[in-house]
Amino acid sequence: MWSSRLPVVVLFFLFRSFVGSTNVKLENNGYKGLLIAIHPTVPESSALIQEITDAWTSASEALYKATKHRAYFNIITILVPATWTKTSYPISTEETYSEADVVIESGSISAPFTEQYGSACGEPGSKIHTRYNYYTDDDAVTNFGQRGKAIVQQWAHYRYGIYDETSTEYTKQNGEHQASRCPESVSGLVVNVENTATTCAFDENTNTYTDDQCVFLPQENTAGVSTTLSCYQYLDNVVTFCHDQDPTNPNGPNVHNSNAKNEQNRLCDRKSSWYHILQHDDFVKGSNLANDSITDLTPSFNFVKMEEHPRYVLIIDVSNSMKGVRPECYTTPFEINDKNIKRESTNDTKHFSFFPLSKLFLLEYLVA
Structure with missing residues (x-):
């Protein structure tokens, strides 16, 4: 019988991706x-x-x-x-x-x-x-x-x-430099946040302002604007995400700006956050x-x-049923559920029922 007093050797054979691993x-x-x-x-x-x-x-x-x-x-x-x-x-x-x-x-x-x-x-x-x-x-x-x-x-x-819809780049429209933003209907001003009396000089070659302190500050409560949380979550009137063009209201104030230079457009085929x-x-x-x-x-x-001293047990079947199995088979993934541990191989399936485990690939058991 396992005891909390027994020394536990922590052995890991982890072949799992931590990206997107969730029980939600x-x-x-x-x-x-x-x-x-x-x-x-x-x-x-x-x-x-x-x-x-x-x-x-x-x-x-x-x-x-x-x-x-x-x-x-x-x-x-x-x-x-x-x-x-x-x-x-x-x-x-x-x-x-x-x-x-x-x-x-x-x-x-x-x-x-x-x-x-x-x-x-x-x-x-x-x-x-x-x-x-x-x-x-x-x-x-x-x-x-x-x-x-x-x-x-x-x-x-x-x-x-x-992805984020923030951007530090600007474009020139109708003779004016416009912040690359979403939605485009958000109004605001470019100001030097360190010294508001300083004029911000624009570099036509890089489409940015020469002083890093010159940024676009969106205006609170732009009429009709309620997007986008991917960029302006700090504005009181912003409560949802930009959407793609609505045929019934093509010029609506919350339409996604597919021309804005940001990560959302670059990685998401210029589609809106709400679409995805x-x-x-x-x-x-x-x-x-x-x-x-x-x-x-x-x-x-x-x-x-949290368990103060979590215990980990690596279970290996050394019974007669495993004789003749090629060593490389031990590296195949484990499928673990609440009642058994099942090892998948090309020839057969071996069932283990030593402990009720529930973690995929990680053989984890908190010993009382």
Whole structure:
């Protein structure tokens, strides 16, 4: 019988991709299985927990509006560090920091960001990164906009594989230099943010201003504009994503600018963020259509604590049934479910039932 006192040798034969590895599912318009993990270096704080739940409740409401009533956050699990002693949360049985969809880290305050290693539109991100003081410091709202909308912006990168629509390039239209922006209807001014009295000189060869401090500042509450969260999430009136041209309103203020020089156009065939969001498996073939009857958008939060000393067991079948099997067969992928471990080979299938494991490729078992 295995005992927690036994020395455990950690052996890994990992052949898995960490990009897009998630247990999140959208069912009846509600996302379930979302895992948020707090890094062990983050100081314990009940106030932080409250701020996290508040921010993700706001994000749920913002997501519902941004997806035009197609999705919200229903069930969220928060994994707290084993070093936190003031809480009595149950010990995690399967949640791990490495598999979290969102991580909360220590460090200086910064905007949330998403690891996107794909080179094609629609490829999911690897993880959303946030800093713990992003949730607690009011400067975060001042600098990056409302937390809920900023989180939804990153969720769109992570879940739907869309890209930023920000740009530092400019074009000349009707004799004026115009910021490359989406939508084009967003009004604003180019100013030197360090010294507003300074005139910004334009370089015709690079289509940029010679001073890096000269940037386009969008105007709040441009008439009729409500997009795009992929760029202007910090504007109060921006609540959703740019869409492709509507035949009934071809000159609408929220139409995607396919000529803007940004990552979304470069990687996504110049299609709008909203177009590609609707191509995601969450919404195709009539899945999760708009549901206007959902009134409670507050997520259900579950809390678990990290196992202080996780144990890993590598299981190798050395029974007679495996005699004569070529060594290279041991490198074939494992399919693991809650009741058995099944090794696929070209000749036969061997069943193992030593432990109930549930992690793909990683043979992980937390020994009591």
